[in-house]
Amino acid sequence: MKERLINFICRFYFLLIMIFLYIPIAVMMVLSVNDSRSRVVWGGFTLRWYGQLLSNRQIREALFTTIGLAFLSSAIALVIGTAAAFGMHYMKKSRYALMMGLTNIPMLNADIVTGIALMLWFIRFLPLGFTSVLIAHITFNIPYIILAVLPKIEQMNMSVYEASRDLGATAAYGFFTTILPQLSGGILSGFFMAVTMSMDDFMITYFTKGAGVNTLSTMIYGEIRKGIKPEMYALSTVIFTAVLILLLVVNYAPYAREKVQHRELAQREA
Amino acid sequence: MDTILELQNISKSFDGKPIIKELNLEIYKNEFITLLGPSGCGKSTLLRIIGGFETPDTGRVLFDGKDITNLSPDKRRLHTVFQKYSLFPHYDVADNIAFGLKLKKKDKAYIEDKVQYALRLVNMEGFEHRKPNSLSGGQQQRVAIARAIVNEPEVLLLDEPLGALDLKLRQEMQRELMKIKKEVGITFIYVTHDQSEALTMSDRIIVMNQGIIQQMGDPKSIYDEPQNAFVADFIGESNIIDGIMLRDYLVQIQGVDIPCVDIGFKPNEKVDVVIRPEDLSIVEPGRGFTIGRVMEVIYQGAYYDIRVACGDFEWAIQSNNPAMPGSMVGLSILPENIQIMHKPRSSDEQIIEKN
Incomplete structure (x- = not known):
């Protein structure tokens, strides 16, 4: 009896958390296929709002900006962040700790502070526009790359690299054939994490973008100020789904690789 | 005897701690020479200096009379068999062995022939398409040896290659290493802390402790006439x-x-x-x-x-x-x-x- 009560409380608690976390998003998704401009009346199922999304040039442009910005900034941050992670790995302990702190601060810092600071900095040197947003996104993406790649560097097996050099490989060839494959898991998850962060960002983009440049999030914000339209529900649903899929890929990819390794190991033992 | 490698006045320290102290050593062609000593005695560091993975603080490394002290590992005519096998995990056995030959742009038929020869030499025929992590420790070490030997180095460096194997397999591999040595006829520089391994295989043993050579000589003279208490204590019980x-x-x-x-x-x-x-x-x-x-x-x-x-x-x-x-x-x-x-x-x- 007592056990069943505890069991019930546990389930209830879990359910409560899920309701608070996901019901709002579910409501938004439902409204995105609601054939009515009202927020309280169900007017039947429709994909009309999604259709309008696709035909809206402004939204299409914002979508391309968002995706382009996300992948470009992540790719550049990937190179810088990986190089930084290598540098940190070979630092003395005290300097390593200092660098780690410097890496963490931008992540903990309020976005609005980062956004305003970057804006103040940028307007001194270059016109606000796609370039300034790109630099801002690279800046806040670098820490995510470092944090994803660094543990892999610490685990890596250097003797494989030495073996390649020993067998006649140049430093660059040895790096690409032996080191990079070992880091690929961290690099991949860091990259997609950065893409997600870039797509998610509103605050920093808002402050560093010039007139005429819009990502989906800044565009939604602009539209909502004029009044909420159901297209925005549809757009938000699309963004949520895209980010969800990305996150699933990021989290599932290393797990899948592990499973393959386990299977190989099991075969070997059999 | 012809000298192939000469170490002149080699010193090396890490973080101010001396590991090798003004060491001089001549290594002859075709000998099986063993660097023997407890862990931390500098034997592995010495091997890494010969292999080109460390640069000595002072002194020179001469190969065939030419100074190779500052030459990078890929430009040296010697190869290393590492302690942890260090096979390329994403390549299969044949690709692992062919790695060095492909870098030298040898043609396909030649590479295939050499890979087969190397596999036969280490008793691993039929394992061409297995991935390293599906092999046992002993098998991985055989592949590592084949991968080095296939490039026809003039000197083979072996850094405690049998350290991770169990006793029976170790003894079996010792016999095979001696057989391989006889077949390819090149210089083996072998690092170990296992005195019985050293006594079994070597033409000459260099006993090291605290970065200096304590004694060198053939196994019998090392065992029968230890020159100081350290050697006497380290080689067998005394x-x-x-x-x-x-x-x-x-x-x-x-x-x-x-x-x-x-x-x-x-x-x-x-x-x-x-x-x-x-x-x-x-x-x-x-x-x-x-x-x-x-x-x-x-x-x-x-x-x-x-x-x-x-x-x-x-x-x-x-x-x-x-x-x-x-x-x-x-x-x-x-x-x-x-x-x-x-x-x-x-x-x-x-x-x-x-x-």
């Missing part, structure tokens, strides 16, 4: 006891005068006396050079490991016959089995080669 060299052919241990075969010491010089456990025999009390009480008898299979206390010294004896614990026994020794050594003036005094 009784090392303080003695006084009264005059030529006579040494005093624990107040007893014992005839020996050593000469050339100062009269009444304090010395270290080394006696191997298997050279001592247990006799009736009063008949040997000393009397003691049997403290412990442990059956080891091939022999009994017996401890006998005489005064404040405990002798280790290996005997084919057991003794009664607690009983009094005599110990006897043949004069030629007593090895007398100078006391070192300092803990890391270098003992020069005696051949």
